[in-house]
Amino acid sequence: MSLEIYFKPIHSIKFSKNSIGSVVDSHVNSFPEWESSDIVFLTIHENRGSSSEKNNEIDHYSIRTKLYNFKWEGSLAISDLGILDAGSSLKDTYAALKEITFEIQKKSKLLVLLGGSQDLTFANYLGYEQLEQPINLTCIDHSFDVVVDQEQEISDKNYINHLLLHSPNNLFNFSILGCQQYYVGSDDLRFFDELFFDYVRLGELQNTISKSEPILRNTDLLSVDLSSLRNSEFKNSTSNHPNGFFGNEMCQMIKYAGLSDKISSVGFYNLKSGEINEVDAELIAQLIFFLVMGFSQRKNDFPVGSKKDLIKYSVYHEDSKHNLIFHKSKKTERWWLEVPYPPTKDFKFERHHLIPCNYQDYKIAQNGVIPDLWWKTYRKLN
Numbered sequence: 001m002s003l004e005i006y007f008k009p010i011h012s013i014k015f016s017k018n019s020i021g022s023v024v025d026s027h028v029n030s031f032p033e034w035e036s037s038d039i040v041f042l043t044i045h046e047n048r049g050s051s052s053e054k055n056n057e058i059d060h061y062s063i064r065t066k067l068y069n070f071k072w073e074g075s076l077a078i079s080d081l082g083i084l085d086a087g088s089s090l091k092d093t094y095a096a097l098k099e100i101t102f103e104i105q106k107k108s109k110l111l112v113l114l115g116g117s118q119d120l121t122f123a124n125y126l127g128y129e130q131l132e133q134p135i136n137l138t139c140i141d142h143s144f145d146v147v148v149d150q151e152q153e154i155s156d157k158n159y160i161n162h163l164l165l166h167s168p169n170n171l172f173n174f175s176i177l178g179c180q181q182y183y184v185g186s187d188d189l190r191f192f193d194e195l196f197f198d199y200v201r202l203g204e205l206q207n208t209i210s211k212s213e214p215i216l217r218n219t220d221l222l223s224v225d226l227s228s229l230r231n232s233e234f235k236n237s238t239s240n241h242p243n244g245f246f247g248n249e250m251c252q253m254i255k256y257a258g259l260s261d262k263i264s265s266v267g268f269y270n271l272k273s274g275e276i277n278e279v280d281a282e283l284i285a286q287l288i289f290f291l292v293m294g295f296s297q298r299k300n301d302f303p304v305g306s307k308k309d310l311i312k313y314s315v316y317h318e319d320s321k322h323n324l325i326f327h328k329s330k331k332t333e334r335w336w337l338e339v340p341y342p343p344t345k346d347f348k349f350e351r352h353h354l355i356p357c358n359y360q361d362y363k364i365a366q367n368g369v370i371p372d373l374w375w376k377t378y379r380k381l382n
Helices: 060-068 091-105 120-126 159-165 185-196 202-207 209-217 248-261 278-296 359-366 370-382
Strands: 024-026 039-045 077-087 111-115 135-140 170-181 198-199 221-225 265-269 310-317 322-329 335-342 352-357
Touching: 024 352, 039 091, 039 278, 060 077, 077 091, 111 120, 111 198, 111 278, 111 352, 120 159, 120 221, 120 265, 159 170, 170 202, 170 209, 185 198, 198 202, 198 209, 198 322, 202 209, 209 221, 209 248, 209 322, 209 352, 221 248, 248 278, 265 278, 310 359, 322 359, 335 359, 352 370
Parallel strands: 024 077, 039 077, 039 111, 111 265, 135 170, 135 221, 170 198, 221 265
Antiparallel strands: 310 322, 322 335, 335 352
């Protein structure tokens, strides 16, 4: 189907030579030939799911102007589809975004969304439904956006509830990066632990931002709450907090996301409506820039098929009488860990699920301890 019916064009943006704008096919006078591009970008004017922001229009023009004028000499092709306006109802917007996501994912493009309230993540997730594949979702967020044991109308504070309860449920793993202790209750933690989901606290990541890399490498859909940036760094989110990520830390994580061979959709949400100040506009543009840069540097080193570009490491675990098998890429020195599927009569040979990990997990295994991510994944597979 044609996606043009969903979008309105943007105003023409001036950009300099050898800039991002020179590789962008924008929806100004005609709709882009997005199927021949590598990355598809769009803005969503929809905030009715926000608990604090009801005006739908965001200052996308300032962000695009900054982004289009960043220096770039790569060969990527980017399509800017323009603006998806709010539908007659919030459900109409969800339906449109679901269909847009599905059509773009069918063509294996990287979809970049600039929202809008974070409940749009739910509609983005629904777009994968017809692909009938397990989905790993990661949120960069200061809280869990889950309301335990309560049924409420969907919003940016509880959309994870609706996502988990939706049928069919194709969610295999859910991760939170940057949660802060005073926004997360014991019930939330127990809920995540029971489902074997992952969370990494803000302080842990700020000590070692590279801890986010294996999780992002194992992600299909990334949702970024701009409120997870500290207020001194970014003032135009729908809710402001004294603590959070610094701009450079967020840029590093977004570059990790771009480098991930698996990630196919990234959304930036909870941007305050109305005019945005120049510094904040540039920070969002930088986040998108690092996503594009990471994408341009993808190495496609996921260990499938031939293992000639991998080094295999086997660590024997005495208590379980089991070998833990690690793989390291010769191209990037990134690590993966094998987790066995439960045995069945239908398969003669043992099958394994490969999960990204890091060198520290290998060192933990050498010390006789099975890494937590192995246990969590094994329990989910069983």
